[in-house]
Amino acid sequence: MSRPTIEDVARIAGVSIATVSRCLHMPDVVAVKTRERVLSAVRQTGYNLNAAAQSLRQRRSNTVLVMVPDIGNTFFSKILGGIESEASAAGLTMLIGDTGRSRAREDAYVRYLLNGRADGALLLADPQAAWFDIPTRNAMGLPPIVAISEIGPDSGPVTVSIDNEGAAHAAVSHLIGLGHRRIAHVAGPDSNILTAQRVAGYRRALHSAGLQAEPWLEFPGDFGLTSGRAAFARFQGQDQRPSALFFANDEMAMGFLASAYAAGVRVPRDVSIVGFDDIHFAQSCIPALTTIRQPRAEMGAAAMRLLLEIIGGKAPASVQLPYELVIRDSTGPV
């Protein structure tokens, strides 16, 4: 048997479909007795609104799509929490699409958006394609997009971010303040816009202290555990070992910590470590990780609010939120 429609309900309640619809959306405009009859018919049939029909008629879906590059990356979870709370407060359902940084999957979600299944989107990563060009989008009346964090300042879309360069500067300055002079940086992947910003902050901090930025102190990385382990191997192989390392994210720092521990290199006695992000596990690293906290829930919430404004016809400006240096046990004096 097939799904009951509004018509089935109407017939059973002995009213017109218009009245049923009103009972569902503006209950107080219909007579109490009628309303009761209708609602009872709704229960009796197990009726549910057909979203496709509703959405076709109303020209909106009451859904936001959040495109995430990698759900497995714990960094994103709290952002999602912030988004969700704002979204549901506005009566929207938040749906997450995991692009896996794959072009094909990203395309699939973009199509989803273009097909009108979401009223707008939040983008948590550098898009693989340039489909999001804002002027074009707006001209065509397409659903708006707000980007979070991993996006360049000139990319077009409205953005929520922190001052990545400043944060990197603060992290490295903390190490310098502890007396470190030979400080390495383990960078993110070249393809990621954040990488350049954090490298720039690292270099600027060195310069501010009258230090040279040495190429051999800039380690490659890809945000993964393994590249943290690789960084340790490289660290250990060097004649002039750095006394401190600043990592472009926490996960790489954790990989380094694991390798260091196994090799008998102690943190912070032998080397100081600073991460970036303050992910959930940073507090339970051994030792607990000094890192840059991004206000993730706030970032998500702010982005969602921006999106709602845009949907509402306004044209808000991008937002920059404050970061925080969280000093734990992985950093110490030289």
Add this chain to the structure above:
Amino acid sequence: MSRPTIEDVARIAGVSIATVSRCLHMPDVVAVKTRERVLSAVRQTGYNLNAAAQSLRQRRSNTVLVMVPDIGNTFFSKILGGIESEASAAGLTMLIGDTGRSRAREDAYVRYLLNGRADGALLLADPQAAWFDIPTRNAMGLPPIVAISEIGPDSGPVTVSIDNEGAAHAAVSHLIGLGHRRIAHVAGPDSNILTAQRVAGYRRALHSAGLQAEPWLEFPGDFGLTSGRAAFARFQGQDQRPSALFFANDEMAMGFLASAYAAGVRVPRDVSIVGFDDIHFAQSCIPALTTIRQPRAEMGAAAMRLLLEIIGGKAPASVQLPYELVIRDSTGPV
């Protein structure tokens, strides 16, 4: 300006809307010249299908909804990967809904499903409500649901899981084999069905070895880092300290490890630790964590395949997948 419709395309291409539709869905049935005219008109207008209209007409949405209890829990990411690959192979878009184990949010996603916005759902957690009662659902022609892992055997829905009791038994037997006799278990939350299964396996393993299951060796927990730390506090406060602990998940084990390290208690020298799940960070714990690996990608893929079968009208049986005891460095002889 508003979104172009199929009619705009038809007008510009000088054909009927039926032909446009055919160009999009059955291109080879339309003359090459016509097709070219149409596709060019599509490009020119920037036309995109209206999913609501299509879905209303076709009575399906080509979408699967995956309900996750907590996106921040790294355990779920690989499951999602497995689901995604099967889903996209079948031409379906995978959408993730994060219920946050909240009844209200779960309801929102269930409504989403009931409203026909997804053709089926995958449930990665114990539902908060009993809305998923299968016989009722099928009778009403509602979208099918397949559950993964965290669900009781009699709950109704088709399920993909591992033998949790057997896995717990294997973990504890491993400890017993190493000579441990006083073995504690840090359990999951009572509300979670897995908790009882793993406790049962723990007890059975003790009994098999002629040991008593002592209530004071069963620690409460909630799957969070903090309850792992609490377990350490309790462990340290005991007169007769266990020589080994089996945790109902890796995250709690990690919390324990961090506290133990800080207190100078060494693993596995002073105490052996076994986790459950083999999450991403398990290999980078200090020391690397012995744990039970669940074939997460496979579980996701299997669940998706089951769902597709059900959507296709079949009535497949539940599936149980093999687990694996991964022995790393956190367990050693007494």
Add this chain to the structure above:
DNA sequence: TTGTATGCGTTATCAG
């Protein structure tokens, strides 16, 4: 190979 016409289930407008 193409066009015409109908209906998918709602919401909103307009009368009554």
Add this chain to the structure above:
DNA sequence: CTGATAACGCATACAA
């Protein structure tokens, strides 16, 4: 307060 009816944009059966 309630009912009839016209879109919404598309896919498809049927006719040409």
